[in-house]
């Protein structure tokens with residue numbers, strides 16, 4: 001373990017999070033973040049911002065032709081739209097203000113419509129989309145429509161589970177996109193909770209069995225021997241044999257895309273919570289230790305972990321926000337598992353300290369709103385450096401996970417949506 005870290009703002013060690021200064025920092029960061037959410041409620045309401053800001057500002061999601069539909073600006077397509085209602089549900093839980101809950105509920109029919117009209121459903125990201133927009137309102141306030149729609153989304157997702165490989169295909173129409181056949185990606189770990197939830201509410205084990213087998217395949221193939229991860233991995237869907245790893249959004253096929261590693265920390269930890277499979281916990285620990293050992297001094301990752309201090313490359317603030325949530329989840333999982341006994345106490349403390357260090361750094365040096373003039377909660381993310389998409393911009397998932405990280409630190413007993 002690397003213990004010689006210089007923490008931002010000088011806070012160190014196991015006192016992290018217990019000082020008045022830390023609590024004030026969190027409260028201040030939350031006030032700034034909620035002011036941005038309030039502004040965006042007026043601007044976007046039950047429509048959707050773009051995936052990322054453009055020159056620091058979100059605009060309405062562009063009008064587009066998707067799945068044979070002519071969609072007007074602000075429509076519900078692509079994988080990021082649920083992070084907007086996700087922010088509203090967090091804001092509601094943190095404040096109890098009914099306006100957040102009411103607007104969150106107005107998004108449920110937008111997701112029902114997307115499903116019934118079959119708009120942009122050929123993706124594993126149904127988990128990100130329907131967990132936040134439909135499962136969450138059902139769990140928090142009761143939404144029969146949300147529950148029915150989320151179950152239909154889980155059925156769609158289950159169709160992407162391919163035998164004999166035992167994997168959920170990430171992208172592409174299963175019938176008409178042969179180039180995507182058998183390709184998985186590390187982000188998909190975060191989509192598995194929708195399947196686990198579906199088994200829980202229906203009593204039908206098929207969803208959870210598929211999720212468990214898919215995660216086991218990623219555990220065995222997407223993590224390399226040195227604990228870095230591939231962004232994507234390909235299987236032969238006829239024979240079920242593993243083929244090779246590659247990247248879509250990382251710097252190189254053999255580098256370690258920072259957000260992918262962060263999805264690995266959080267995703268394996270969550271799948272451990274749903275399954276109690278100890279090797280998923282081991283996988284999360286491997287991802288976490290590598291991530292932490294390859295951070296720059298301010299603890300906010302460069303967009304690929306091959307880069308560090310001194311490299312002329314952008315950070316990905318969203319990777320830090322995801323990792324902070326993942327480390328807090330992982331610390332909790334370690335604590336309640338047999339591994340959590342004495343030998344792991346130091347590791348658990350380290351994960352909590354590092355999560356705090358990341359959130360402190362994000363809140364003090366990367367937050368939008370206020371004087372920045374941005375309507376993003378978090379600045380300086382990278383969507384896709386290779387295609388110059390959303391580079392050094394805010395993005396919807398970074399905003400959501402930053403608010404989730406603040407929530408986790410302010411409310412240690414908060415129940416995750418995933």
Ligand code: GLY
Pocket residue numbers: 079187249259383
């Ligand atoms: N799940 C897509 C991404 O992280 O960019």
